[in-house]
Amino acid sequence: MKPFDYARAETVDEALAAGASGGRYIAGGTNLIDLMKLQVDTPGKLVDISRLALDGVEEIDGGGVRIGALVPNSDLAAHPLIRAHYPMLSRAVLAGASAQLRNKASTAGNLLQRTRCYYFYETAAACNKREPGSGCDAIGGFNRIHAVLGASASCIATHPSDMAVALRALDAVVVTALPDGAERRIALGDLYRLPGDTPEIETNLQPGELIVAIELPAPPPGRQLYRKVRDRASYAFALVSIAAVVAVEDDVITSARLAFGGLAPMPWRSAEAEAALVGKAAGTEAFEAAADALLKDARGYGHNDFKIVLARRTLIACLRDLTA
Amino acid sequence: MRITVNGEAREVEADVRTTLLDLLREHLGLTGAKKGCDHGQCGACTVLVDGRRINACLSLAVMHEGDEVVTIEGLGTPDHLSPLQAAFLHHDGFQCGYCTPGQICSATAMLDEVAQGWPSHVSDDLDHVVLDDMEIRERMSGNICRCSAYPTIVAAIREVAEADGALAEAAE
Incomplete structure (x- = not known):
């Protein structure tokens, strides 16, 4: 690990002041410390925000919930409000990492974790995300785990989170504090950027901006599901994952929300796939149309071609189960 | 510090x-x-x-x-083993022993999580946890055993869970 300065923030204002002078926030640290050991990331100053009072889950007006940025993943999954009203979120969190990591990892940190692309972690490899302009060894390399949607000629890395996929389907809003203390609210879909030719810039957060909470509106109508397909039964990243909420009345789909993990550089939402379902009879025809809409621009890079087929089959299976 | x-x-x-x-x-x-x-x-x-x-x-x-x-x-100490330490010995829940301290610490906390009613990825019902072998395996997936002593690790944990009554039904 490269040497760094360390400061512990006792208040949000203290954290923002340290962040404004170039400090990097650390809470659980389960990804950042790993990256620092490998010298993939070498922050000069860490601001420890783990003691800030941002660890509550509470109901808010309109029937939603506000989740503090520092709520550990374990607590989020087990919280009675989340289990009762957003079971797909509990399921998504529980599908990720191990119990030890979920105890340590924070809600905001989970959103901001970096890709697990092998070439990003291997400092001898070319990686535009780690070292802009150096190239991408994943394209033409071992890219079985890589993106089939939203990637670019610069980067085909996926976002690894399960939790973020469920939050995307649930229309989560990220609440932040700007360096001057002002609050900003960002739809989760707008938090992330696609790689384009700047894959090193992953979010639209400003330097020193601090996530303080995640807000969920009241749960959408319908049944919820989170399904994860991976190489091992436990403790592995998604090849394909789907967070879905679908409501059916008299065999007609009245609302649908679909988000996907393992396929793209960010938790992916497909308005076209959702539109292909709403107003249609729940059945194979509509499910296949939704899969077509989701994957119309999908592109494989060799080893990951199977993901396009896998995503299609997994989506259809999920929709079948949700509307049965 | x-x-x-x-x-x-x-x-x-x-x-x-x-x-x-x-x-x-x-x-x-x-x-x-x-x-x-x-x-x-x-x-x-x-x-x-x-x-x-x-x-x-x-x-x-x-x-x-x-x-x-x-x-x-x-x-625990060699003279006063914790229940899980004793159960790992009794069931031979290790071969080389390198992962064992982590396994036992992990299992100790895991039984507490179950007592608090925390669900897992394999729980059919998020509000009602029954600690069967599948649950033990899922909840212990963050502890790798290169010797693959998993069957006896599960047996050791199951024995302690049964003694605690956690196997029958976790607290709501």
Whole structure:
């Protein structure tokens, strides 16, 4: 690990002041410390925000919930409000990492974790995300785990989170504090950027901006599901994952929300796939149309071609189960 | 920094880069927690911090100022084994033993999580946990055993869970 300065923030204002002078926030640290050991990331100053009072889950007006940025993943999954009203979120969190990591990892940190692309972690490899302009060894390399949607000629890395996929389907809003203390609210879909030719810039957060909470509106109508397909039964990243909420009345789909993990550089939402379902009879025809809409621009890079087929089959299976 | 380890208040000076695992092993001489992968993937370094299991290798010691840490050395002694330590011996829940301290610390906290009613990925009902073998395997998936002593590890944990009554039904 490269040497760094360390400061512990006792208040949000203290954290923002340290962040404004170039400090990097650390809470659980389960990804950042790993990256620092490998010298993939070498922050000069860490601001420890783990003691800030941002660890509550509470109901808010309109029937939603506000989740503090520092709520550990374990607590989020087990919280009675989340289990009762957003079971797909509990399921998504529980599908990720191990119990030890979920105890340590924070809600905001989970959103901001970096890709697990092998070439990003291997400092001898070319990686535009780690070292802009150096190239991408994943394209033409071992890219079985890589993106089939939203990637670019610069980067085909996926976002690894399960939790973020469920939050995307649930229309989560990220609440932040700007360096001057002002609050900003960002739809989760707008938090992330696609790689384009700047894959090193992953979010639209400003330097020193601090996530303080995640807000969920009241749960959408319908049944919820989170399904994860991976190489091992436990403790592995998604090849394909789907967070879905679908409501059916008299065999007609009245609302649908679909988000996907393992396929793209960010938790992916497909308005076209959702539109292909709403107003249609729940059945194979509509499910296949939704899969077509989701994957119309999908592109494989060799080893990951199977993901396009896998995503299609997994989506259809999920929709079948949700509307049965 | 000040930190309580196995019930004893300690005052330690260390570089900010020191992980909790290295603090325990190199500065405090507690070599029970093992360095396996050093990247949070194997679970050999699992310890309890304020009662919760974490990977000590993925945590900076300086961030644990004032915390209470329990390592395998704090769970029991050769003369007074913890129930899980005794069960691992009885069921031969190891071969080389390198992962065992992490397995036992992890299982200790895991049974507590079940007692609190925390669901897992394989729980059919998020509000009603029945600790069967599938649940034990899922909940222990953060602890790798290269010798693959998994059947006897599960048997050891099951025995203690049954004695606790956790197997029948966890608290709501």
